[in-house]
Amino acid sequence: MDFGFSEEQDLLRAQVRKFLEDQCPLEQVRQIAAGDEGYCPRLWGQLAELGWLGLTLPEEFGGLGLSWVDLVVILEETGRSLFPSPLLSTLLAATVIDQHGTAEQRQRWLPALIDGSSIATVALLDEQDYLVPQAIQLQGAAGDGGYRLSGEKRFVQDATAADLFLVAFRTGPGDDDLGLALVPRQAQGVSVADTEGWDRTKRSGVLTLDAVQVDADQLLGAAMLGAPAIASIIDYGALAVSAEAIGVCEGILNLTSQYALDREQFGSPIGRYQGVKHPLAEIYVDIECMKSLVYYAAWALEAQPDDAPAAIAKAKAYAAERTCNAGVAGVQLHGAIGYTDEYDMQLFMKRSKWSRATYGDEDFHYDRVAGYGGI
Amino acid sequence: MDFDFTEKEQAFRAEVKQFIADNLPPPEQRGEDFEKHWHAKLIEKKWIGFSWPKEYGGGGGTLIEQFILKEEMSKALAPDLGSDFMGLTWVGPALIRHGTEEQKKEFLPDLLNCRSSWCTGYSEPDVGSDLGSLKLRAVRDGDDYVINGSKIWTTRAHVARYIFLTVRTNPEAQSRYSGISVLLTPMNTPGIEVRPIVNIVGQHHFNQVFFTDVRVPVSARLGAEGEGWKVVMGALANERSGISESTGMERHLEKLKELARNSQKGGKPALQDAEVRRKLARFETQISAMRLNGLRNLTKQIKGAQPSSETSVNKLLRGILEIPMADLAMSLLGNEASGMGEWQFDALNFHGTVIGGGSPNIQRNIIAERVLGLPKD
C-alpha cells in the first residue's frame, strides 16, 4: 500500500509543468483559443517528441507503455494550464483502438497517433445529455460487406482538428448491437462543423455523415463491440476530464488566493475575511478529495478493473460538482475584475463549466454511484 | 501508487478476521463484562497501540497493519481498540515524541494494558477556539507548579486517572504561545474538583474541573517549559485524524442505507426517490474520499512526516457530513423523528462531535492560514 507518486512520476510532473509554463502561458492559451485550429501544431509536435501522446500506449507502436496513473499526472498539468489541444480526444481514441482494434488496425493507426501525425477523436453522442450506450441512435445500413452511415454526431470533441473519427453506431436492432467505425476525415460524405462555445480552449463540433461507406476493415475489432465497450469509453473520458479538473481547481485556487493576498479593502487584504478565506479553504478540501478519488480510480483501472466503474463514477461526480463550485467562487471572490475578459479568471470559470458536463455531470454519475453502492 | 496490500499485510488481515470470528460476539450478545474480557485478549495480542515501538510495550506493527486492524474491527462492530481513546490517540503519541524516559515508562505500559485513562484539559470558561489564549495559571514554587483556575468541557474528567493539562507557566512571555506548558497531572491530586455537565442528550460525559492550589511536581511537565504549544499542536493533529477516521463514517453510511431500504417516501420505497438516492450517493462518495485522504496521509506518515494541518481536511469533512446524514435519516423517519431512537440520538449528539476537536470554522481557518498562507483574522 503506497498512496503516493513515484520519483519518476514527480519528475514527469515537473517536466510537464515547466514545458507548459514556458511554452504555453495563459497569453499563449488565449492566442490559440482565438485561432481557427484550436491548437498549436508546433506544440503538438513537441508533445509527440516528448512521448506524451503515447504515454500509455504500447512500446511496439512507439508509446511508452506507462499507466493511467502516469497519464493523470500529465492531465492535471494540462488542466492547471488550460492547455488547449486535442490531447484528451486523441488519447481516448488511441486507447480504444489499442484495446479493441485488430492487429492491422492497431498497426495502421497507433504509430501515427503517437508520433503526432494524426489526430483522432470519438463520436459517441446523438442526443444531448443522454450518455449511455443505449442512447446511440445512428443506424448503420448493412451492405457491401460493411455498413453505410448517414446521420449526425454531436458534441464531438476536437472535431475540426481530427483526421480520424471513431463513430459509434447501431449494427442491428438489438440493444447491444453497437459498433465503432474508423472513419477518416477525407472519406466520401464526411463533413465537420465547429460548434461555437464559450470555452474556446476546448473545441467541440458536429460530424455529419452522408452515406459514408464503412468497409469491414474499418469496423473496430469485431464488427459488434457491444454496450460494455462503449460504456468503458465513457469511463475513460470521465476519468480524463476529472484529472484535468483537479488542475483546473488548482489554477482557480492559486489565482484567487494570490488575489486575496494582494487586494486590500477595509484596510487589509481581503484574504483576512472569512467570507473570502473559507470558500478558498473549501476549494482546497475539494482538491484533496478529487485527488484521492481520481488517483484511486486511475490505479483501479488497471489493477482492480471490477472496482473501476464505481471509482470513476465517484471521481467524476465529485469533480463535476465541485469544480463548478470552485469556478463560481473564484469569479465572485475577485469582484468586478473577475467578470472581465481581460483577467484570466474567466478562462478557468468557463473551463469549470465545461468540466461539469463533459462525460457526464454529477447527477448522471451520482445515479451510477447509487447503483453500484446497492442503493 | 499501489493500493494492493502485501502478502504479509493480507495475512495479517486474515489473522484479524479469524480472531474476530473466534472471539467477538455479535453486539446483542455482549454482556456486562464483555469489554473487560475482550480487552484482555487484545492486550495479549499487543493490538492496543499496535504501531507503537516495542520497547515501550507496543506491538511494533506498521501503520498499515494498524489501519487494517482498525478497519476490520470497525466492520465487525467491535468497540474501540482499548478503553482509552484519548490516551491512545493523542496522549501516548505525545509521550513517545516528547516524553522523558521516566515518563514513558510510567505512563505507556498502563495505557497499553487498559489500566489508565486520560482526559484532556484544553478549554476553559473563556477559552475555546482560541486555545492560545488559555489562562489556567501554573506558578513555579521550588520543585512544584501550583495550579489555580478552571477547565471546562473536560470529557471523562469524572472517570479519568490523569489529565493532559495545558497551563500558562509564563504570562509575560513574548508571544502568548510561548508561555504554555503541558503537565501530566493525576486527577486525584488534592485541590482538583470535578463538577458534571449534562449534555444535549441528557448524558454526563463532560465536566467542569476546578483547580485550587493544586501542586504538581516539575517532573510531570511534558516537554520543555514554555514549549507546550508545540506538544499541543501535534496532539491536536492526532486528535483530528483520530476522530475523523472514515471507519466510523462508513458505519453510519451502512446504517443510513439500511434505513433507506426499509423506508417509504410518499407511499413508495424511499430508494425510488431520486433525491434520496443522490444524497446517499453523495455521502458515499465523500466518505470514500475521506478514506482515501486518510490513506494518503498515512503514506506521508510512513515516509516520515508528522500529522499536521492536513488532518483538518477530514475533520472538516466529518463535521459537514454527519449532521446532514442524520438529517436525511430524520426525514426518512417521518413522524417517528420526534421519538427516541438511534438516529434521533445521533441527530442531537452530532452537534457535539462537530465542535469537539475544533469547529468547522476553525478547521477552515487552519487550512486557509497554514496551508494557503492567507492572513490570520
Ligand SMILES: Cc1cc2nc3c(=O)[nH]c(=O)nc-3n(C[C@H](O)[C@H](O)[C@H](O)COP(=O)(O)OP(=O)(O)OC[C@H]3O[C@@H](n4cnc5c(N)ncnc54)[C@H](O)[C@@H]3O)c2cc1C
Ligand atoms: C462533545 C464535546 C467534547 C469536548 N471535550 C473536550 C475535552 O475533553 N477537553 C477540552 O479541553 N475541550 C473539550 N471540548 C471543547 C471544545 O474543544 C470547544 O468547544 C471548541 O474548541 C470550541 O470552543 P467553544 O465551545 O468555547 O466555542 P467558541 O470558541 O466560543 O466558538 C463559538 C462559535 O464561534 C465560532 N468561532 C470562534 N472563533 C471563530 C473564528 N475565529 N472564526 C470563525 N468562527 C469562530 C465557532 O466556530 C463556534 O461556532 C469538547 C466539546 C464538545 C462539544
